[in-house]
Amino acid sequence: MNQAMLNLRNFLRKPMVLVLGCLMMAPGLSLAQSGVASDSTSATTYPERVPYRSRTESLLAVPGLVLYLPFKGVFFVAEQSANAIWEKRVLDRFNSWFTTRDGRTGIRVLASTTSGPGIRLFRNRALLEGDASFTTQYGVKFRQDQLLSLDWPDGRLVPGNLTFTGQFRTRTVEKYYGIGNATPVSAITDYLQEDGIVQFVYRPPGRGGLSGALDISYHTLYTEGGQDGTVPNTDTVFSQVQAPGLGNRAHFLRFGASTQLNYVDVPGSPTRGSLTGVRVGYSHTLDNEALNYLSLSAVTEHFTELFAGRTISLKAGTDWRVASSGSNQIPFYGLASIGGEQVLLGYERSRFRDRGVVHAAVTYRFPIWFYWDGLIFYERGRTLHQPSDFTFSGWKDSIGGGFRLWTREGALLNFLVARSSQQIRIIFNFNSGF
Amino acid sequence: MSPLLNSSILFLTLLSLTDCSGGRHLMPPANSIHGDTLAIDQPLERESSLLKEAFNKTFDHGLRKALDAPRLVRHATGQPYEALNVDNFDEVPNSTWFTNRNGTTAMSLAEIQRGPNLTYGPDTTSVWTVVSAKMAGVTPGFTIEDARGQRYIVKFDPPDFSELPSGAEVVSARLMYAAGYNTPENYIAYLDPKRLRIGSEAMVTVETYDKRPAKEQRPMDRSDLAAILATGNPKGLPLIRVAASKFLDGIPIGPWPYAGVRKDDPNDVYPHPHRRELRGLYVVAAWLNHADMKEENTLDVYETEGKYVRHYLIDFGASLGSNSRSPSVPRRGQANGYDFKQSMVRLVTLGLYSYPWERASQEVLFPSVGYLNNDLFNPQSWKPIYPALAFENITKRDAFWGAKIVTSFSDAQIEAAVAAGAYSNPDAAESLVAFLKERRDMTGRHWFSKVNTLDQFRLENGIELSAKDLAVARGYSDASRTSYDLSVQAPGGEMLRRWSSADPSVRLDGEWEAHGRVIVSMRPRRQDSSGQPVLIYLSRTKQAWHVDGIRRTD
Numbered sequence: 001m002n003q004a005m006l007n008l009r010n011f012l013r014k015p016m017v018l019v020l021g022c023l024m025m026a027p028g029l030s031l032a033q034s035g036v037a038s039d040s041t042s043a044t045t046y047p048e049r050v051p052y053r054s055r056t057e058s059l060l061a062v063p064g065l066v067l068y069l070p071f072k073g074v075f076f077v078a079e080q081s082a083n084a085i086w087e088k089r090v091l092d093r094f095n096s097w098f099t100t101r102d103g104r105t106g107i108r109v110l111a112s113t114t115s116g117p118g119i120r121l122f123r124n125r126a127l128l129e130g131d132a133s134f135t136t137q138y139g140v141k142f143r144q145d146q147l148l149s150l151d152w153p154d155g156r157l158v159p160g161n162l163t164f165t166g167q168f169r170t171r172t173v174e175k176y177y178g179i180g181n182a183t184p185v186s187a188i189t190d191y192l193q194e195d196g197i198v199q200f201v202y203r204p205p206g207r208g209g210l211s212g213a214l215d216i217s218y219h220t221l222y223t224e225g226g227q228d229g230t231v232p233n234t235d236t237v238f239s240q241v242q243a244p245g246l247g248n249r250a251h252f253l254r255f256g257a258s259t260q261l262n263y264v265d266v267p268g269s270p271t272r273g274s275l276t277g278v279r280v281g282y283s284h285t286l287d288n289e290a291l292n293y294l295s296l297s298a299v300t301e302h303f304t305e306l307f308a309g310r311t312i313s314l315k316a317g318t319d320w321r322v323a324s325s326g327s328n329q330i331p332f333y334g335l336a337s338i339g340g341e342q343v344l345l346g347y348e349r350s351r352f353r354d355r356g357v358v359h360a361a362v363t364y365r366f367p368i369w370f371y372w373d374g375l376i377f378y379e380r381g382r383t384l385h386q387p388s389d390f391t392f393s394g395w396k397d398s399i400g401g402g403f404r405l406w407t408r409e410g411a412l413l414n415f416l417v418a419r420s421s422q423q424i425r426i427i428f429n430f431n432s433g434f
Numbered sequence: 435m436s437p438l439l440n441s442s443i444l445f446l447t448l449l450s451l452t453d454c455s456g457g458r459h460l461m462p463p464a465n466s467i468h469g470d471t472l473a474i475d476q477p478l479e480r481e482s483s484l485l486k487e488a489f490n491k492t493f494d495h496g497l498r499k500a501l502d503a504p505r506l507v508r509h510a511t512g513q514p515y516e517a518l519n520v521d522n523f524d525e526v527p528n529s530t531w532f533t534n535r536n537g538t539t540a541m542s543l544a545e546i547q548r549g550p551n552l553t554y555g556p557d558t559t560s561v562w563t564v565v566s567a568k569m570a571g572v573t574p575g576f577t578i579e580d581a582r583g584q585r586y587i588v589k590f591d592p593p594d595f596s597e598l599p600s601g602a603e604v605v606s607a608r609l610m611y612a613a614g615y616n617t618p619e620n621y622i623a624y625l626d627p628k629r630l631r632i633g634s635e636a637m638v639t640v641e642t643y644d645k646r647p648a649k650e651q652r653p654m655d656r657s658d659l660a661a662i663l664a665t666g667n668p669k670g671l672p673l674i675r676v677a678a679s680k681f682l683d684g685i686p687i688g689p690w691p692y693a694g695v696r697k698d699d700p701n702d703v704y705p706h707p708h709r710r711e712l713r714g715l716y717v718v719a720a721w722l723n724h725a726d727m728k729e730e731n732t733l734d735v736y737e738t739e740g741k742y743v744r745h746y747l748i749d750f751g752a753s754l755g756s757n758s759r760s761p762s763v764p765r766r767g768q769a770n771g772y773d774f775k776q777s778m779v780r781l782v783t784l785g786l787y788s789y790p791w792e793r794a795s796q797e798v799l800f801p802s803v804g805y806l807n808n809d810l811f812n813p814q815s816w817k818p819i820y821p822a823l824a825f826e827n828i829t830k831r832d833a834f835w836g837a838k839i840v841t842s843f844s845d846a847q848i849e850a851a852v853a854a855g856a857y858s859n860p861d862a863a864e865s866l867v868a869f870l871k872e873r874r875d876m877t878g879r880h881w882f883s884k885v886n887t888l889d890q891f892r893l894e895n896g897i898e899l900s901a902k903d904l905a906v907a908r909g910y911s912d913a914s915r916t917s918y919d920l921s922v923q924a925p926g927g928e929m930l931r932r933w934s935s936a937d938p939s940v941r942l943d944g945e946w947e948a949h950g951r952v953i954v955s956m957r958p959r960r961q962d963s964s965g966q967p968v969l970i971y972l973s974r975t976k977q978a979w980h981v982d983g984i985r986r987t988d
Contacts, residue, residue: 046700047468050518052708057504064501071497079489086485308792310785366785369777374785 112429115139129156130164144170160204161211167197176332178242179354181383181394193333195219213258215281221250221333245291245331252291252331256281264303268406269365269373270313271305282324283334290327293334296320309367317343320356330355338381338396345379345427346398346420354383358390368403371412376401396420402427460927460953462971462982463522470530470701473741477698480688482729487692491821492772495693499826514829517710522983523891524831526614530701530744532711536612536847537839543850549608555621556580556678561631567638567654567662575676576662579633586678588625589751590666592759597802597862599751599758600677601855605866606722606750608851613718613839614711616746619680622856624673627663632656675856682746684735690745692729692822699734699743707823710832716825717836717881720816721873724753725766727818727825754866755804762805764794771819800862806869813837813873813880830885830988837881838889840874841908848874878910885988886965887911888918888938888956896978899970900939903958916960919967922946923953934959947974951982 051058084090099106104125110118118137126132130152137145148166152158171193177183196218203211258279264270281295299317306312319336323329336357340349343359359381368374379398384390400418404411416427499505508514521527528534535541556562560581567576575589591600600622607617636654667674692712695702706712719727731749736742752758757766768791769776779787790810798805814833818825828836843851848870857863887905894900903918905911920940921932930946938956946952950973957967966987972979 044472044474044700046472046474047703049695049703050468050705050708052515052518052705053504060504061502064498064503068498068501072494075489075494075497079486079494082489083483083486308788310788364784366780368781368785369772372777374781376784 110135110137110430112137113427115145118145126150128152154205158202160202162203163199163201165197165199165201167195167199167217169193169195169197171195175348175350176243177351177353179332179335179383180385181352181354181396183352193219193221209262211260211262213256213260215254215256215258217254217256219250219252219254221252243332244329245285245288245333247287250331250333251286252334253284253286254281255284256295266408268408268410269371269404270303271309271311272303274300274302276300285331290325291329291331291334292324293330294322294324295334295336296322297336311365313361313363313365315361315363316359318356318358322355336383338383340425343379344381344396344398344420345377345400345416345418346425347396347422348425351422352381352383352396354385356384356387357381358384371406373404373406374401375404375416377418459969459985459987460923460925462951462973463985464983465520465522467519467521467527468701468703470703471740471742472701474700474743476685476736476741477687477696477734477743479686480691480696480734482689482691484728484730487729488771488820490693491823492770492774495821495823495826496774515708515827516829517713517832518708519704520710524835524984524986526710526714526835529711530742531616531709532614533616535614536842537614540842540844541612541847543846546608546612546847546850547854549611549620549851549854550617551619551621553584553619553680555619555623555680556584556586557582558624558626558629561629562625563631563633564636564654564659565633566636567658575666576659577681578630578678585681586621586623587681588623589677589679590662591675591677593668595756595760595801595804597675597855597857598756598761598804600675601802601857601866602754602756602804603677603679603749603751605851605855606724606753608854609722609843609848609870610718610724610747610750612843612847612851615715615718616744617750618682618746618748620750621678621680622854623676623678625676626673627667630659630663632659677751679748682733682735684737684744687734687736687743689729689732690734692824696734696743701742707827709824710835712822712824713828713832714836714839716816716818716822716828717813717833717840717877719818719825720767720811720813721840721870721877722750722753723755723762723767723811723816723873724750725818726752726758727822728820755798755806755869757804760804761796761798761801763796764791764805764807764810766819767816768810770817770821773817800859800865802857802859802862803866803869806865808869808872808876811873811876813877830881831986833881834885834887834986834988837877838904841878841882841904841910843870843874845871875910878905878908882908882910883962884964886957886968886986887963888958888968891970891981891984893972893979893981897942898939899942899954899972899979899981900937901956901968901970903938905958905963911958911960911962916958919955919957919959921955923955924949925951925953942972942979950974 095106095108098108105123106121108120108122110120115137116139118135120133120135122131122133124131127150130150133147133149133151135145135147135149137147139145146168150164152162154161197215198217199213199215201211201213203209256279258277260275260277262273262275264273264275276299278298279296281297283293283295285291297317297319299315301313301315303311303313319338321330321334321336332353335353335355337350337353338344338357338359339347339351343357343361344351359379361377361379363375363377365373365375377398377400380395382395398418398420400416402414402416404415405413411429414427414429418425418427505515519526519529525538526532526534536546556578557580562578562580564576565579565585575587577585577587579585589600589603591597604620604622607620611617632654637651638654638658639651640658663674666676690696690706692706695705715727719725726749731747733746733748734743735746737744752762755762757763768789776789794807794810796805797807845867849867852863852867852870855863855866857866882905887903888901889904890902892900903911903913903916906913906916916936918935918938919932920935920938922930922940922943924930924946930949930952931943938958940954940956942952952972952974954970954972955967956970958965969985969987971982971984973982974980
C-alpha cells in the first residue's frame with residue numbers, strides 16, 4: 001500500500017469520518033485490515049493503530065464534535081493569526097517591508113480613539129546622532145496631529161536624555177459647552193484650533209528621577225460657531241460676553257516650564273512609587289494683550305501594591321489660569337478643562353471649562369495574566385471660577401474599567417469603557433509598539 | 435441541544451460503558467502489546483510550531499474534552515480511559531519509548547552517574563571545530579566536532595547564574611534516563627576558547643529582527659565566534675564550563691507529537707495520550723519540576739541500522755531550580771504558560787483572589803541551583819507550561835506507575851545524579867539533593883495514599899504468593915499499622931476464602947487446584963490509604979501454579 005493509501009486510511013479512521021462513513025456508506029467498508037509499508041519494507045505487516053475507545057463511544061462523541069466544529073473554525077482562524085504573528089513573524093515582516101535594510105529608517109502604524117489612525121516615520125541616529133521621528137495622525141472626527149520628535153538618548157549629546165519636540169496640531173471640531181460646572185449638553189458649538197508646539201525635555205542620567213522640560217508654542221485659532229445644523233449656535237453661550245477671546249482668528253504664544261518626578265518601579269505597569277508633575281506657563285495673545293494669562297498645573301499619582309501585583313493608584317490634580325492683564329479676562333480657548341482624555345473619561349473631551357479645575361481618581365489594577373491587566377477606575381472632578389468656590393458639591397463623576405496590554409516600557413494597548421451622566425464611551429489606544 | 439437529546443446521549447454513553455465492565459474481573463487480563471521495532475521507511479522530518487502547540491493544548495483540546503460526552507461520563511463514574519500499552523501485570527514493556535531501568539531493578543550508583551553516556555564527553559585535549567552556531571534563541575551556543583569526529587551541541591551558562599542550566603541539564607537527564615526514558619548523552623565540559631576553530635563550512639543562524647527573512651544563515655566568521663563567547667564568557671575565563679549534548683546516532687526527524695500518533699511511523703500504534711509511559715511521565719516531570727514539556731524538547735530519531743524510530747526527551751536546562759537563563763520562579767509548576775482557568779478566576783474576582791504562587795517570594799540561596807522550594811508542590815496539581823493530553827489523561831494507575839519509579843530512587847542514587855552536575859559549591863549540591871529527596875517523598879506519600887500499593891507479586895515454591903507493599907517498603911506507611919484484606923475466588927465467582935493478615939501473602943491451598951484457576955484479591959487496610967483491591971490471576975498446570983496477570987481496580 002503506498003503512502004497516499006496510508007494517509008487515506010488514517011483519515012478514514014478519524015472518529016467524525018468514521019461515523020459519517022458508517023452512516024452513509026456500505027457497512028462492508030473494512031477499516032480493520034492490516035497496514036503495510038511501501039518500498040523496502042513492503043513485505044512487513046504492521047499492527048493496527050490501537051483505538052482508545054469503542055466505536056459505540058466514538059459514535060456517542062459525535063454530538064460533542066458537532067458542537068465543537070464552529071469553535072474549531074474560530075480556533076483555526078485565531079491559531080493561524082497567532083501563528084502568522086509569532087512563527088511567520090508577519091508583524092516583523094510587515095515592519096521590515098517599511099524599514100530600510102540598515103534598520104535606521106521606517107514607518108509604523110498607530111491608532112486610537114482620541115487621535116485616530118496614523119503613522120510614525122522614524123530615522124535612527126539622525127541629526128547629531130539623535131533618533132528622529134515624525135508622527136502624523138488623522139483623527140476620525142476632530143483632530144490631526146503632526147509631531148516631529150528628536151531624541152538624544154543618554155550620552156549621545158549630553159549626559160542624560162534630551163528630547164526636542166515640534167508639533168503641529170489641528171483640532172477641527174473642538175466643542176465648547178460654555179463656562180462652568182453646570183453647562184448643559186445642548187449648549188455646544190464648534191471651533192477650530194491649530195497649534196504649533198516646540199518643546200525640550202531633559203532627563204538627567206539615571207533611572208527615573210527628575211526630568212525637566214521647556215516648551216514654547218504658537219497657536220492660531222479659527223472660530224465659527226453653529227456651522228452644524230444639528231448643533232446650532234447658542235448665542236448666550238458662545239458670545240463675546242460669555243466666551244472672552246471670541247473672534248474669527250486669534251493668535252497667541254505660550255511658554256512653559258515643567259518638571260516631573262518619576263519614582264515608579266515598572267514604568268509600563270507601576271505597582272509602587274509615585275509620579276508628580278508641575279507645569280508653569282504663560283500665554284501671550286498677539287492680537288489683544290488684555291487676554292494674556294498665566295497657567296499653573298500640578299498632578300500627582302501614587303501607586304501602592306495591595307498584594308501580588310494588585311495595585312491601587314490615587315491621582316489628584318489641579319489646573320489654574322490667572323489673568324495677567326488688567327482686564328482680568330481669560331480667553332475661552334485657554335481655560336482649564338476636564339473631560340475625555342486625562343480626567344473624567346466618561347465625558348467628551350474638554351467637557352467642562354473654567355479658570356480652575358480640580359480632579360481626583362482612584363484606579364484599581366490587577367493582573368489577569370503576565371502582561372495583561374484589568375482595571376477599574378473612579379474619577380471625580382469639577383471646575384472652579386476661583387479657589388474660594390471650592391465645595392464638595394457639584395462634582396462630576398466618571399466610572400469605568402477595561403483591559404490593558406503592556407510591556408515594561410509602557411502600554412501597548414488600552415481598551416476602556418467609561419460611563420458618565422453624559423454618555424458611555426469606549427476608548428482604545430494602540431501604541432506604536434504594535 | 436434539547437434535554438431529550440442530552441438524556442439520550444447520557445443513556446447511550448452509560449450503556450456503552452456497561453458492556454466493558456460486567457464480569458470482566460473474573461477473567462485474567464489478556465493484553466497483547468505490539469512491538470515497535472519493525473523496519474519502516476524513513477519518515478519525513480516533522481516540524482513543530484511552539485505557538486500552534488500552545489494554542490492547541492490550551493484552547494482546542496480543552497474545549498474538545500469539555501464536549502466529549504463519553505469521556506465526561508467516564509470521569510464522572512470513575513472509569514477513565516486507562517492506558518493502552520500495559521501488559522498483563524500493568525507494567526510497560528520495553529519499547530522505543532521506554533526501557534525499564536531503576537523502577538524494576540536498582541541501578542548502581544556508577545550507572546546512575548553515567549546515565550546514557552558512553553564516553554567521557556568531548557575530547558578536550560585537542561581542537562574543537564565549530565561546525566555551526568546559533569545567535570538567535572534563548573541560549574546562544576554552537577555545535578562542535580571534537581578530534582574524535584563526535585559532534586556536540588554546546589550551551590553556555592548565563593554569566594550571573596553559572597552552573598545553573600548546565601547542572602540542571604545533566605542532573606535531570608541522568609534521572610530521566612534512569613527512570614527509563616531515552617535521553618541524549620549530556621556532559622559537563624570545560625571549553626578552552628583558544629582551542630576553538632571555525633570549520634570551513636560553518637554557518638551561523640542569526641535573528642535578523644526587523645529585516646527579512648526573520649532568521650537567516652550565513653558563513654560564520656571570527657566576529658560571530660567572538661560575539662557568542664562574549665555572551666557566554668563575559669568575564670574572559672580561560673576555561674568555560676558548558677553543557678555538551680552529544681548528537682544522537684541516527685537521523686533526527688523532528689519532535690514527536692503529544693497528541694495522536696506519528697502517522698508516518700507504522701510502529702506508532704498507541705495514541706500518545708494513552709501511552710502509560712507518557713501519562714506516567716507527568717509524575718516524573720513533576721518530581722524534577724521539568725515544566726518545559728513542549729514538543730520542541732522531544733526528538734524522534736530514525737535509527738538507520740534497525741530502521742525504526744526511537745523517541746527521546748531532550749533539553750532539560752529549564753528544570754529543577756532553573757529557568758534556563760535565570761532561576762525558576764514560584765509560578766513554575768503551579769500554572770500553565772497561559773492558564774485559562776486561573777486567568778478567568780482572576781478576571782471574575784477582579785483580582786481579589788490570588789493563587790499561592792502569586793504571593794510566594796522567589797528566594798534563591800545558591801545561584802548555581804536556582805530557586806528550590808517545595809512549599810507549594812503538590813504532586814497531583816503540578817502543571818507543566820503547556821498542558822499535555824497525556825498528562826491530563828493520567829489515572830491513579832498511571833500515577834502509581836510513575837510514583838513507583840520516582841520513589842525507586844534511593845538517597846544515594848539522587849546524590850550520585852546530582853554529583854554528575856559537577857557543582858562547585860557542595861552546599862548548593864546538597865540543597866539540590868534535599869530538594870529532590872523531599873519531592874520524591876512528597877510524591878510517594880501523595881500517590882501511594884490514593885492507590886493500592888501492593889506490587890512485585892511473587893510465587894515462591896509454587897504455592898506462596900506474596901506481594902511487596904511499596905508504601906511500607908519505601909517508608910511512607912507504618913507496617914505495624916497496616917493489615918491486609920485477602921480473599922480467594924474461584925473462576926466462577928465463588929468465594930473460597932476471605933481473611934485478614936498482617937502480611938500480604940497467600941499460601942495456595944491444595945483444594946483450590948481442582949478449580950484450575952483462582953483469583954486472589956489483596957488490599958492494604960490502613961488509615962491513610964484509599965486503595966482498591968488488586969486481583970492476581972493464577973492458573974494451575976499439572977505441576978504448579980502460575981501468575982497469569984494482575985488487575986488493579988483503583
